[in-house]
Structure formats: C-alpha cells, structure tokens
Amino acid sequence: xxxxxxxxxxxxxxxxxxxxxxxxxxxxxxxxxxxxxxxxxxxxxxxxxxxxxxxxxxxxxxxxxxxxxxxxxxxxxxxxxxxxxxxxxxxxxxxxxxxxxxxxxxxxxxxxxxxxxxxxxxxxxxxxxxxxxxxxxxxxxxxxxxxxxxxxxxxxxxxxxxxxxxxxxxxxxxxxxxxxxxxxxxxxxxxxxxxxxxxxxxxxxxxxxxxxxxxxxxxxxxxxxxxxxxxxxxxxxxxxxxxxxxxxxxxxxxxxxxxxxxxxxxxxxxxxxxxxxxxxxxxxxxxx
Amino acid sequence: xxxxxxxxxxxxxxxxxxxxxxxxxxxxxxxxxxxxxxxxxxxxxxxxxxxxxxxxxxxxxxxxxxxxxxxxxxxxxxxxxxxxxxxxxxxxxxxxxxxxxxxxxxxxxxxxxxxxxxxxxxxxxxxxxxxxxxxxxxxxxxxxxxxxxxxxxxxxxxxxxxxxxxxxxxxxxxxxxxxxxxxxxxxxxxxxxxxxxxxxxxxxxxxxxxxxxxxxxxxxxxxxxxxxxxxxxxxxxxxxxxxxxxxxxxxxxxxxxxxxxxxxxxxxxxxxxxxx
Numbered sequence: 001x002x003x004x005x006x007x008x009x010x011x012x013x014x015x016x017x018x019x020x021x022x023x024x025x026x027x028x029x030x031x032x033x034x035x036x037x038x039x040x041x042x043x044x045x046x047x048x049x050x051x052x053x054x055x056x057x058x059x060x061x062x063x064x065x066x067x068x069x070x071x072x073x074x075x076x077x078x079x080x081x082x083x084x085x086x087x088x089x090x091x092x093x094x095x096x097x098x099x100x101x102x103x104x105x106x107x108x109x110x111x112x113x114x115x116x117x118x119x120x121x122x123x124x125x126x127x128x129x130x131x132x133x134x135x136x137x138x139x140x141x142x143x144x145x146x147x148x149x150x151x152x153x154x155x156x157x158x159x160x161x162x163x164x165x166x167x168x169x170x171x172x173x174x175x176x177x178x179x180x181x182x183x184x185x186x187x188x189x190x191x192x193x194x195x196x197x198x199x200x201x202x203x204x205x206x207x208x209x210x211x212x213x214x215x216x217x218x219x220x221x222x223x224x225x226x227x228x229x230x231x232x233x234x235x236x237x238x239x240x241x242x243x244x245x246x247x248x249x250x251x252x253x254x255x256x257x258x259x260x261x262x263x264x265x266x267x268x269x270x271x272x273x274x275x276x277x278x279x280x281x282x283x284x285x286x287x288x
Numbered sequence: 289x290x291x292x293x294x295x296x297x298x299x300x301x302x303x304x305x306x307x308x309x310x311x312x313x314x315x316x317x318x319x320x321x322x323x324x325x326x327x328x329x330x331x332x333x334x335x336x337x338x339x340x341x342x343x344x345x346x347x348x349x350x351x352x353x354x355x356x357x358x359x360x361x362x363x364x365x366x367x368x369x370x371x372x373x374x375x376x377x378x379x380x381x382x383x384x385x386x387x388x389x390x391x392x393x394x395x396x397x398x399x400x401x402x403x404x405x406x407x408x409x410x411x412x413x414x415x416x417x418x419x420x421x422x423x424x425x426x427x428x429x430x431x432x433x434x435x436x437x438x439x440x441x442x443x444x445x446x447x448x449x450x451x452x453x454x455x456x457x458x459x460x461x462x463x464x465x466x467x468x469x470x471x472x473x474x475x476x477x478x479x480x481x482x483x484x485x486x487x488x489x490x491x492x493x494x495x496x497x498x499x500x501x502x503x504x505x506x507x508x509x510x511x512x513x514x515x516x517x518x519x520x521x522x523x524x525x526x527x528x529x530x531x532x533x534x535x536x537x538x539x540x541x542x543x544x545x546x547x548x549x550x551x552x553x554x555x556x557x558x559x560x561x562x563x564x
Contacts, residue, residue: 010388013380024437031414098302107309113547115498117518118536132331176555228500232522264410275405285562
C-alpha cells in the first residue's frame with residue numbers, strides 16, 4: 001500500500017529523470033524548429049531574417065534530396081532483409097544441439113561490440129582496398145580484376161559493412177525468442193507428421209513474428225541514423241549520401257543551418273513515424 | 289518423449305554452425321592477427337595466416353604516440369562517467385515507477401522511450417551552440433552529459449524491468465518484521481536489485497564506449513575518445529594496416545570481453561524488455 005508520503009517521495013525520485021529528458025527533448029528541438037524558419041548562416045553573419053517554409057521547400061527540391069532518400073531506403077531496406085532473413089536462419093541453427101554452442105554464439109555476436117569506426121575502417125582498408133585488401137588478393141588469386149569496392153560497388157560495400165554489424169543483434173534477439181518456444185508443441189507437430197518446413201512456417205515463424213517486428217523497428221531507428229560507417233569510408237561520395245549524412249553536410253560542413261534544420265525536422269518526423277509503431281508494441285507488452 | 293538427436297545430425301549442425309561463426313568472426317580475427325605482423329607482412333599477397341614473425345612492435349608504436357593514453361583515458365572517463373551519472377538518475381526513477389506506480393507510469397515510460405528516437409543529426413546544431421555558449425565543446429564533461437542523456441531512457445527501462453521482478457511481498461514481510469526504510473533498502477532491496485543494476489551498468493558502458501556520432505562531432509584535440517582516435521586513421525599515410533589493427537584491437541578488446549558477459553542483458557536492454 002502506498003501512502004501519501006511514499007507517493008510524494010516517489011515523485012521526487014522520478015523528477016530529475018523527467019526534467020532532464022524533458023529539457024533534452026524540448027530545448028534542442030525548439031531551436032531546430034526555429035532555425036528551420038530562418039536564413040541562418042553562421043559563417044556569414046548568422047541570422048538573416050525569417051523565411052517561412054522556404055528552407056523546407058528548398059531542402060526537398062535540391063538535387064541531392066531524392067537521391068539521398070533513395071540511398072537511405074536502399075541501405076535500411078537491404079540491411080533489414082539481410083539481417084532478418086540470415087538472423088532467423090542463424091537463430092534456428094544455433095538453437096540446434098551441437099558441440100561448442102556457447103563458443104559459436106560468442107563468435108556470432110562479437111561484431112556487435114566493435115565500435116563503428118573500427119569496423120568501417122577495418123572493412124575499408126583490410127578487405128575492400130583495391131590494392132592491398134584481402135578481397136583484391138582473392139580476386140587476383142582467381143585471375144580476376146580487383147573490384148574497387150567503395151567507389152564502384154559503394155552501396156553493396158556499405159550494406160555489407162552495416163549488415164555485418166547488425167546481424168548479431170538480430171540473431172541474438174531471435175535466438176532468445178526461439179528459446180522460449182515450447183518444445184512440446186514442436187514434438188506434437190512432428191508426431192502428427194509435420195515436416196520441418198511446415199513446422200517452420202506454422203510454428204516457428206508465427207512464434208517469432210513479434211520478435212521480428214521488434215528487430216525491424218529497433219534496427220530501423222538505428223539504421224536511419226548511421227553516420228560513422230559513411231563518415232570514415234566514402235564521406236557520402238559515390239551515391240552513399242544518406243539523409244542523415246546530407247543533413248550533417250548542410251549543417252556542419254556548409255554551415256547552412258536553416259536549410260539543414262529543415263532537413264533535421266524531416267528526419268525527426270520520419271523517425272517518429274517508425275517510433276510510433278515500436279511504442280505500440282512495447283506498450284502492449286507493458287500491460288501483460 | 290525426449291527428442292532423439294542422432295550423432296550425425298549433431299555433427300552436421302556443429303560443422304555448419306562453426307563454419308558460419310568463424311566466417312562472421314573472421315574480420316575481427318584477421319584484425320587481431322594482423323596487429324602482430326610487420327607492415328610488409330600485413331599486405332603480403334598471398335596473405336600470411338599464422339606463420340609469420342609475431343611482433344609487438346605495432347602495439348609499441350601506437351602506445352608511443354604521445355596522445356594514445358589520452359584517447360584511452362577519455363574513453364574510460366566518458367563511458368564510465370556517463371554510466372555512473374546515468375545510474376544516479378535512473379535508479380531512483382525506475383525504483384519509484386516500479387514500486388509506487390501511478391496511473392501515469394506507463395505513459396511516462398513510453399514518453400521516455402520516445403526521447404531515444406530523436407535523430408541526433410536533427411539536433412546537432414542546437415547542441416553545438418549550447419556547448420559553445422557553456423564552454424562544453426571538446427570537453428569530457430560535455431560528452432558525459434550527452435551520452436548520459438541519450439542512454440538514460442534505455443537504462444531506466446532496463447532497471448524498471450528488473451525492479452518489477454522483485455516481489456513486493458518481500459518488502460511487506462520485511463516491514464512487518466519491523467525493518468525501517470533504511471534497513472529495508474540495505475538488506476532487502478539492494479541485494480536483490482544489485483544484479484540488475486550491474487547488468488544495466490554494463491550495457492550502458494558498452495553503448496557509451498562505442499558511440500560514434502556525438503563523440504566524433506563534439507570533440508577535437510582535447511576530449512576525443514578512442515572512436516575519434518580510430519577515425520583519424522581514415523586518411524592513411526604509407527603502410528599502416530598493422531598499426532591500424534593494433535590500435536583497433538586495443539580499442540575493441542575491453543568492450544568485446546565485457547559484451548560477451550552481457551549477452552542476455554543486452555537483449556533485455558535493447559528491446560526495452562519486450563524480448564527476454
């Protein structure tokens with residue numbers, strides 16, 4: 001039973017977190033929205049007047065906008081498909097009886113703990129370098145011309161790097177979900193003559209659907225924001241400029257804060273649409 | 289009836305899983321191996337695998353760079369500091385929502401989570417300006433605060449799901465036995481909550497150590513952590529694979545080891561308790 005005193009104490013304990021997060025959310029957000037309606041160039045005198053929705057219009061009509069949207073969607077979409085499909089396969093495999101299961105799991109999960117700048121640089125130099133990379137050695141071994149990975153096949157390269165980083169996350173979560181699957185149900189289906197494929201499609205996959213949804217939503221939020229992987233590899237060149245990177249360039253590189261802020265508001269709206277779905281699922285889970 | 293597994297099937301599973309596991313792990317393994325080679329061996333074609341002259345020179349070279357210690361210290365300070373500060377704020381908050389829930393608790397939790405969805409690039413300039421005004425640009429303190437804020441929703445959620453699992457009856461029983469609030473906390477609650485708090489701290493350390501947007505954009509020479517140190521290798525001069533590997537190995541080793549111990553907690557923390 002909570003008394004009035006304990007409820008007051010509880011409110012007091014909660015207050016710092018709420019105030020901090022409220023400030024963290026409202027202050028920068030308000031500033032970004034304000035900037036987005038201004039002509040604001042810090043290198044050329046800063047504030048130069050209010051311009052209404054001009055920045056919003058010029059951000060979407062600039063020649064860089066649609067390509068960046070396509071790039072973003074291709075990266076996010078490809079990485080999602082790759083990580084979820086391979087993640088399900090790997091999770092099922094890792095759930096089987098085998099020797100050294102714990103060690104294999106450690107090997108599979110490891111990439112998730114590698115900091116993004118390290119994984120991007122290791123892939124860029126030691127694997128994808130056209131002269132000294134391991135892939136170029138491999139091509140030459142088979143008598144083929146080395147591929148200029150990050151310039152000629154820039155998108156597949158970025159997708160490979162990012163998928164490598166996120167596959168462990170998908171696998172780990174799907175594996176956790178699979179392990180909560182009732183094995184008696186599986187056995188009953190097996191005894192009733194269900195083959196491995198029908199067992200997969202009628203028992204395993206439906207059981208995993210919620211975990212898959214969560215993986216997709218959480219990864220989407222992180223993938224929309226990938227930065228370091230592009231920053232240290234292509235710097236947005238060769239068609240790898242994502243929406244995030246475009247905004248970054250507008251704000252910090254060309255210091256067109258008004259324009260970049262309008263882009264930022266678009267990014268915030270986009271992220272919130274995804275977030276809305278995620279919150280629904282998490283919220284439902286809270287009631288159980 | 290227990291499912292019978294033939295040895296053949298188990299062998300096939302084992303072979304397949306190990307092959308895939310090693311393939312996924314290979315880039316890390318290759319980096320670690322390369323870190324012990326000379327620069328010439330690091331780029332030799334055909335590649336050398338295990339039979340080369342193992343050397344620690346690369347580690348010496350990287351460590352001798354006068355500033356390496358500072359990058360490392362910055363990483364430790366920023367990751368550690370944001371974890372401690374985050375826990376100081378999150379533990380009471382999660383505690384109060386778990387044990388004295390109100391009709392608004394669910395909304396507050398979801399709202400906190402929503403702050404995590406804010407794309408960093410959308411607010412980078414305001415933060416940049418605020419940092420300049422407050423003299424926080426390129427300081428460890430500034431990064432401690434930012435990383436604490438971006439991870440706060442996750443650790444509140446994670447702690448909340450842990451605290452929720454502590455049965456309320458135990459607290460009542462302790463109270464009936466005449467334990468004061470102080471004894472209740474020290475002898476009953478804390479021992480039960482400690483594993484959850486430790487796991488949360490671990491996850492926060494990992495996330496903060498690897499964060500690579502704010503750490504790259506808000507630091508320069510002074511407060512840059514290892515993420516930025518590694519990024520400085522992106523414009524190479526001459527042969528540098530072995531040195532890059534040594535630097536990378538040192539940057540990821542501590543967190544790789546911590547991470548392996550926290551697999552289960554990771555799932556809980558990163559799915560906000562939705563998958564356990």
